Amino acid sequence: MSADQIGFCNYVYRELLSHHSFPKTSNALKEKILESLAELFSNANLHSKSDTIATCGQFYPKNHEITFTIADAGIGIHQNVVNFYQKQGYHYSQNAGQSIEWAMVDGNTTKNSPGGSGLAILKEFVKMNKGFIHLVSGEGCYECSENGEFSRLFYKPFPGTFATVKFRTDDTRSYILSSENPNTLF
Numbered sequence: 001m002s003a004d005q006i007g008f009c010n011y012v013y014r015e016l017l018s019h020h021s022f023p024k025t026s027n028a029l030k031e032k033i034l035e036s037l038a039e040l041f042s043n044a045n046l047h048s049k050s051d052t053i054a055t056c057g058q059f060y061p062k063n064h065e066i067t068f069t070i071a072d073a074g075i076g077i078h079q080n081v082v083n084f085y086q087k088q089g090y091h092y093s094q095n096a097g098q099s100i101e102w103a104m105v106d107g108n109t110t111k112n113s114p115g116g117s118g119l120a121i122l123k124e125f126v127k128m129n130k131g132f133i134h135l136v137s138g139e140g141c142y143e144c145s146e147n148g149e150f151s152r153l154f155y156k157p158f159p160g161t162f163a164t165v166k167f168r169t170d171d172t173r174s175y176i177l178s179s180e181n182p183n184t185l186f
Contacts, residue, residue, distance in 0.1 A: 008041045008055060009034060016057060016068060021169035023129055026176040029121075036122035040070050040163050047110060048074020048161060064170035065131070071162035077103050077137040084110035096140025097151030104135075104142060104149070122165070123149075125175065130168045137161035 001009075016022060016037075017030045025033070044053045050072040057068040078096035081103065085092035094102065102108055106120040119133075123144050126133055132145040139157040143150055 002045075004045070004053075005038065005042060009038050011055075012037050012068075016066060016167075019059065019066060021059065021061070021064075022066060022167065023169065023171040024174040025125075026174075026180055028177045028180055029125070029175050032121045032177065033125060036119050037068070037070075037165070039119060040165075044070055044072040044074070044161065044163075047077075047080045048072040050074035050160060059169075061169075065166050065168055067164060067166045069162060069164045071160060073160040076140075076157075076161055077135075078140055079138070080110045095153055096138040096157075097142065097153050098140075100135050100137055100140045100142035101149070101151045104144070126165065126167070128173075128175070129171050131166040132164075134164045134166075135161065 012034055013030075017025075017034060041053065041055070044050070052073055054071045055069065057066065059066050076096070078099040081094075081099040082092045103110075104119055104123065123133060126144060127146050130146045132143060135142040136154070136158045137160070139154045141152050141154055
């Protein structure tokens with residue numbers, strides 16, 4: 001793990017997951033959420049081919065939410081997926097929105113090693129928490145919320161990728177992983 005990744009993980013744990021308003025979660029689930037956000041950061045670092053990654057977060061007490069964003073100025077998710085399929089000898093004909101959807105499926109990755117599983121728990125947590133994940137890359141846009149998942153295309157492309165995750169802080173439920181209690185949803 002690079003110094004930037006360690007710094008990012010420390011920041012997320014300190015400023016987001018340990019924030020007094022973050023929903024009640026077990027330590028094991030906090031670790032999984034941290035892994036998911038670290039995967040978003042690592043993907044920006046690994047796949048974007050960008051020298052710059054920007055992150056920011058904000059607590060909105062009146063709106064009962066914590067919002068967190070990661071952005072890069074790289075080649076984008078769609079181009080990464082196209083390049084991946086071309087290296088495999090296949091023609092990839094999906095649009096940028098569909099490429100983001102593909103990248104959000106558990107197990108899908110453009111890395112040469114297994115991966116792509118970190119976002120599944122984050123997606124489920126966000127749905128139950130009534131928050132959202134919003135990704136824009138090139139002309140593709142993806143959103144995941146309690147209402148489901150969808151993608152669409154923009155007329156003008158965004159030069160890179162950004163991912164925003166919103167967590168509701170007025171959620172009074174407690175969350176744990178199913179491995180901690182088989183009667184839970186995670």
